[in-house]
Amino acid sequence: MIEIKNVSFRHENADEGSIHDITLTIPDGQCVLLCGESGSGKTTITRLINGLIPHYYEGEMHGEVIANGLNVTKSELYETAKKVGSVFQNPRSQFFCVDTTSELAFGCENMGLPEADILSRIDKVTAEMNIKSLMGQNIFELSGGEKQKIACGSVSALQPEIMVLDEPTSNLDLNAIEELKETVQKWKQSGKTIIIAEHRLYWLREICDRVICTQNGRIEFDMTMEEFKSLSDEERNAYGLRPLFAENAVQTVGNFSGTDILTLNNFSFSYDKKEVLNIPKLEIPVGSIVAVTGHNGAGKSTFSRCLCGLEKRFKGTVLLNGETLKSRQLLKKCYMVMQDVNHQLFCETVEEEVQLGMNEENAGKVQKILEELDLDGFAQRHPMSLSGGQKQRTAIASAMLADKEILLFDEPTSGLDFKHMEQTAKLLSSLKNKKTVFVATHDPELISRCCTHILRIENGVIDEFTSR
C-alpha cells in the first residue's frame, strides 16, 4: 500500500509549489493512471513515490510518503530502490551501461547480491519478458521499443513490489507501445502495484483500474476507469487530456490548394554498405504537410537527414521551382526542427537567435514574423529560458527568416499534453500552403489534426503515400 499524507512540495528555485496538500492511498496490486496537463504535478507525484523527491530533487517538502511500510521520505534512495522500481521516458538517459546484460545486472549489483543470484535473476527476467535474444547487445543499437523493454527488465530484476512509470511511451511507436502494454500487464498479473504518469491514454484503457487527474498541483478528480471511460472526449479535453480512444481523433484537414510539385529523386542511402533508404522518385505537392510515419529504425531519420543535406555522401536531388538542388543547396533550403530543440538555439536573445543566418533582405520582416509566432513579447529573453513550445516557435521563426522552403519536424509532440499538442498542430497548419512541411511522428492525433499527406516508410522504401 502506498500512502501519501498531506504532501506539499516546492522546487528549490520555483516561486510556486508544484503540488499542494495531496493525500492519496493506493492499495496493493492496484494499477493507477496519473494524468493531467504538463506541469500539473504528475511527475512530482511519481518522484515522491520513488523517493527522488526530496532526496535528489531538493526543495521545501511537507508531509510524508509511506510505500509498503517504508517511509520513503526519510529512507535513503537505495533502500527505496528495493521496493520501488522506476521507468523513465528518455531512453538516452536512463541506461547506465552500454550492453544489455550489464544493464539488467546493474540494480542487483548495487544491492551487492552474489553473482550466482544475479545471473539466475537475469535468466528469470529474460524468460518472463521474452528478451533472451536481446542479451549481450549494445543498447544504443536497439530500437526504442527494445530499449524500453530493457529498462523494464532491469527494474524487474530488482523484484520491487511497486512500479512507477513516468511517461514511458513518449519516444515509442505504436508497436512498441503494444509491447510495453504486455509487460505492464504481466506486472499487474503478478500482483505489483503500478503507477503510470502518461499523456497517451488509449493503451491504458484495459490496464488501469483507477484514474487520477491533477491540475495546478491538486487532485482534480479520482475515479475508477469505468467512470473515466464514460466521460465524453470533450470533457476529457477540458481537463487537458488526450482522447481515450485513438480512433476518435478529430479530423481537420481541408483547404489544401497546392498545384506545384516538388520531386525527390534518387533518395537512397547506405550505412556500412547496408542500404537503409531507397526511394527512386517521389512527387510531393509544394505547400503540403506530409506526415512521415513508420517504425523506429524504418529509415525516417535517414530520410530527414538526407533531405536536409546533412549526409555528405548522399547523391540524391530535389527538384523545386525548376531548380535541381543537391546536398549542399538542400542545406540552405531545408531546416529541421529537432526533437530536442535545445540543440539548435545558440544566441543570447530570441531576437538575435532568429536573425542568425537570416537572409539580409528579410531584416524588415523580423517583427512581423515574431508577432505571427506569438514571440514578440519574448524578443529580449534568453531562448533557453523559454518553454518547450516557445523554443519550437523560435526555431521556426529562424527558419522562416532564413528563407527555408522545406521544414522538417522530428517528433514535435512527443511528451506533450493535449493542449500543447493542439497548439503544435495549429502551428503546423499555419505553415500550410506557405512552406512544404515534413513531420516525422508517431502521434496519430497530430496527424489527424494537421497533415495533408501521409508518407509511410518501412525498411527504407515507401510503403504508402496518400493524401488525406
Place this chain on the structure above:
Amino acid sequence: MGRSILQASVTDRGLVLDPRTKILLLLNMAIFVLGSAGGGRVQALTPLFCAMPAVLLLSAKKWRTAITYIILFSVSYVGYAVFGDITTGFLHYFLLSCCGILARFLPSIMMGGYLVSTTTVSEFTAAMLKMKLSEKIIIPLSVMFRFFPTVFDEAASINAAMKMRGIHLGGKNAGKILEYRIVPLMTCCVKIGEELSAAALTRGLGGEVRRTNICNIGFKVQDFIFITVSIVPYVLWILDIVGI
C-alpha cells in the same frame, strides 16, 4: 543514427585486454611520451610505445582511426627531425611546435581513446573494484565513463543544427563558432546528466553495501606480455638513477 566512435562495442573487440592493463598502458604513455620522463635510454624506447596504440586499435578493428593515427604520427615525428634543419625563422618555430605537440600528445590521446572505446562501463567498474578503490572514486569515474559517448552524440546533433543555420568555418559567424557550440552542449549535457543520475539512484546506486559485479575480467597471456613491456622503462629509469 551512426554509433559514436567512443562507444564500446560489445562484440568484435579483437585482442581483449584487462581494463587494468589498459590503464597501466595509458599511464605509461602519459609519463614517458607526454611527460618525457626517465632519461636517455627510456626516451630511445618511445617509438616502441607510440606504436602500441596503433597495434591495439588495429586489433580492435578500428581501421580508420588506426591509419589516421599512424600517418599523422609518422608525419609529425619525421617532420620534427627534418624541418629543424631545413627551415629558419618564424616558419621554423611554427613547424617545430606543431610537429612537436602532435608527436607528443597524439599517442596518449589515442591510447585514451582506445581505453574508452573498448571498455564497457561495467568492465571498467569491475576493474576498479578489483583494485580495491573506494566507491567514492569509482562511482563518479564510471558516470564520467558512461557520459563520454553521450557528449559526442549531443555534439554531433548540435553540429548538424549549426550546418543547417549556415554557421561554419569560413562563414560570416565563424568567430562565434565555439560559443554557439558550447552553450547548447552544456545545457543538454547537464539535463542528461541529471536524468542519468536520477535513473541510477532509483536502482540503488550509492548504497552502503559493497557492489558486486558479474563481469568476467582477469589477466590473460596478452595482459602479461603488455605488462612486462610496460615495466621495462621503470627498470631502466631506476638503473639510470642508481647510475648503472
